[in-house]
Amino acid sequence: MTEQNTPDHDPIHAEQGHESSLNAEASPQSPIGEPEPFTEIENLVQENNALKDKVLRTLAEMENLRRRTEREVADAKLYGVTSFARDMLTFADNLRRAVESVPAEEKEGASAALQSFVEGIELTERDFLSRLARVGVKKLEPKGEKFDPNMHEALFEVPDPSVPAGTVVQVMEDGFSIGDRCLRPAKVGVARGGPKAETVN
Numbered sequence: 321m322t323e324q325n326t327p328d329h330d331p332i333h334a335e336q337g338h339e340s341s342l343n344a345e346a347s348p349q350s351p352i353g354e355p356e357p358f359t360e361i362e363n364l365v366q367e368n369n370a371l372k373d374k375v376l377r378t379l380a381e382m383e384n385l386r387r388r389t390e391r392e393v394a395d396a397k398l399y400g401v402t403s404f405a406r407d408m409l410t411f412a413d414n415l416r417r418a419v420e421s422v423p424a425e426e427k428e429g430a431s432a433a434l435q436s437f438v439e440g441i442e443l444t445e446r447d448f449l450s451r452l453a454r455v456g457v458k459k460l461e462p463k464g465e466k467f468d469p470n471m472h473e474a475l476f477e478v479p480d481p482s483v484p485a486g487t488v489v490q491v492m493e494d495g496f497s498i499g500d501r502c503l504r505p506a507k508v509g510v511a512r513g514g515p516k517a518e519t520v521n
Contacts, residue, residue, distance in 0.1 A: 401455050419442055422438050457498050460472075460494065467508070472495065473505040473508065478509045478510065478512065489508075489511045495507070
């Protein structure tokens with residue numbers, strides 16, 4: 321009788337199964353080219369730090385932009401009326417000239433109507449200067465102060481040894497400032513010949 325090989329004892333299938341098991345044992349656990357877990361975590365940490373730094377830089381830039389914008393808005397609000405305010409100084413000068421045109425001795429012996437008229441002009445001048453102050457315009461009071469070339473314009477020198485040299489002793493035309501800037505320099509006379517003014521450190 322001819323022996324028949326059953327599938328369970330087929331030498332060919334048995335050999336193939338043996339090779340498959342060997343290949344399975346020899347193959348790596350993870351695919352070739354896949355990063356190690358620790359390397360991947362390190363890359364994620366670096367990427368997170370880079371993104372965090374970028375966010376912090378963006379926030380700092382936004383804060384600087386906000387502060388710069390606030391400063392520009394404040395400057396525009398304060399100095400936006402510079403041209404208009406400078407034009408109004410002529411009106412302030414005319415009010416002052418009107419008041420000074422009446423000598424003091426005549427004011428005392430003037431009629432009630434004239435006194436009332438002069439007082440009205442003085443009141444108008446004070447009101448006008450207060451309205452200018454509301455928009456940041458202030459009248460300079462340089463008499464007795466040290467000459468400041470940023471705020472004063474020297475027209476002449478006055479020999480006066482009783483005050484330190486460089487002291488403003490006469491004001492020929494009022495000056496005005498707007499904010500911390502000079503709107504119009506005060507035209508002044510400066511003392512010459514006295515002791516030097518002390519420098520404040």
